[in-house]
Amino acid sequence: MTTTLVLGGARSGKSALAQTAAESHAREHGGRLAMIVTAQPFDDEMAARIARHREDRGGLWRTVEATHDLPAALENLTADDVVVVDCLTLWLSNLMLAEQDMETAADALVAAVGKAPCPLWLVSNEVGLGIVPENALARRFRDGAGRLHQRLAKAVERVIFVAAGLPLTLKG
Template sequence: MPFTLVLGGARSGKSAFAQASAEALAAETGGRLVMIATAQAFDSEMAERIARHRQDRGPAWTTLEAPLDLAAALDGLGTGDVVVVDCLTLWLSNLMLDGRDAAAAASGLVEAVGRFEGTLWLVSNEVGFGIVPDNALARRFRDEAGRLHQALAQAADAATLFVAGLTLRLK
């Protein structure tokens, strides 16, 4: 089934695009709207942000929290599901902070996306446009994100880049 990779910077419009696209498709097909959220509330500001996002989506959305095992979350969904994963860079951060093998998890995600039978939008922050980070962890994160995005872009039916609320269709 179709899947779209949605890339962009913070507050670029990528999440709003993915959610609106999913809502339109679900209204047309009657599919179940599912948000797979990867954020973890490590502080009160993030807890408030997560609650606000959930409230803004409204009751039409089923929310699954998958901060670490994203492939298993996708594997548990059905054929008619209309799914947004938001976001891959938070997921990648969670993996790295938990000491997990990010490359193996990324490979598992690409495989799960290939098995998924619903419609999918994967949202991620493009972090490769900036300067080379000054520390090893940040450089490793940037490199892992770049490799993940390349693998998913190759597998995607479509890829879109968001900058300042404007879209550039990449594929």
């Protein structure tokens, strides 16, 4: 089993890379493709974006919605699954909006990733490359994402950073 953290900026190509890698793995080794999604359709534009992503994946993919309890979704995986989680920063946003403890949730996620019985790609936005945000909420989000990424980077076998559609392997 290989677990991979795929980091990059918005529209960097990280999701496409993870999806392509999972599809390739499933073709070569077998397995059921599953996309665990964390986005919530709070407005019409986001609902359309979600629908477009689902259509782009096509019928090969089973979609699992895990807007808040991502660790539980991972715990339900089997050895026959090939999984992409997209994306961790939206999941953190959902937790913040629901006023849930990000550290406790991160503990549960790291534990679930460590027990994943199948190939797993975790997609997340690297938000710590810019200036320090001017407001406390944005700083809390950036810091939470950075801490989560560091913990996951230690826990997974492979870490890839994507910029302009080009992957840079950081680990593995």
